[in-house]
Amino acid sequence: MLPLAVLGAMLLSAVAALAQAPYVTGDEAPHIDYAYQVWQGRLPVFEDGLSHRPDGAWLAPVQWTAQHPPLYYVLVAPVVGPLAEAGHAEAAVYAARAVNVLLSGLLVLVAHGAARRVCRPGSTVPPIVALVVAAMAGKSLVGGSGYNDLLAAVLVTAMFGVAATAIKRGLDARLVAALSLLAGGAALTR
DSSP: OHHHHHHHHHHHHHHHHHHSOTTOSTTHHHHHHHHHHHHTTOOOOGGGOOSOOOTTSOOOSSOGGGGSOSHHHHHHHHHHHHHHHTTOHHHHHHHHHHHHHHHHHHHHHHHHHHHHHHSOTTOSHHHHHHHHHHHOHHHHHHHTTTOSHHHHHHHHHHHHHHHHHHHHHOOOHHHHHHHHHHHHHHHTTO
């Protein structure tokens, strides 16, 4: 059941990625630009606008995703940056979307794992959680877009699982370290 939920989530996100034209939303261009600027070795500045200006995209006069922390963009910059730099603006979007398709599947796995830590052994809740997360329309839409939301969702959901473990058996150094890393990662993402 879990492998089907993961594959289903990724399939729904892949359909969303392919059904939407590149840069169709006002947010995708700034997110791709952020990754491009990280690839260039700098962080975006709100007032400077976008450095990566693809033809046909709606471009705001400011870089409004500049207020986001950089972790997601650091992760996607190696796939987005070279494509944008080479003038392949559409391929850059699809590369970011492909990363999010993978994150969509990872979110299902992490949600299942977190639910297992919350529930008693043998509970039917974790597979149901996996199916619900896999089928969520909002997750599928974001999973098919070049946005930073899914990485934050993965990290926060993992925090719930680790927190449930801490509640059940008490905090130890490993759990404190895991919670700290996950919280730091989430804070660096969204």
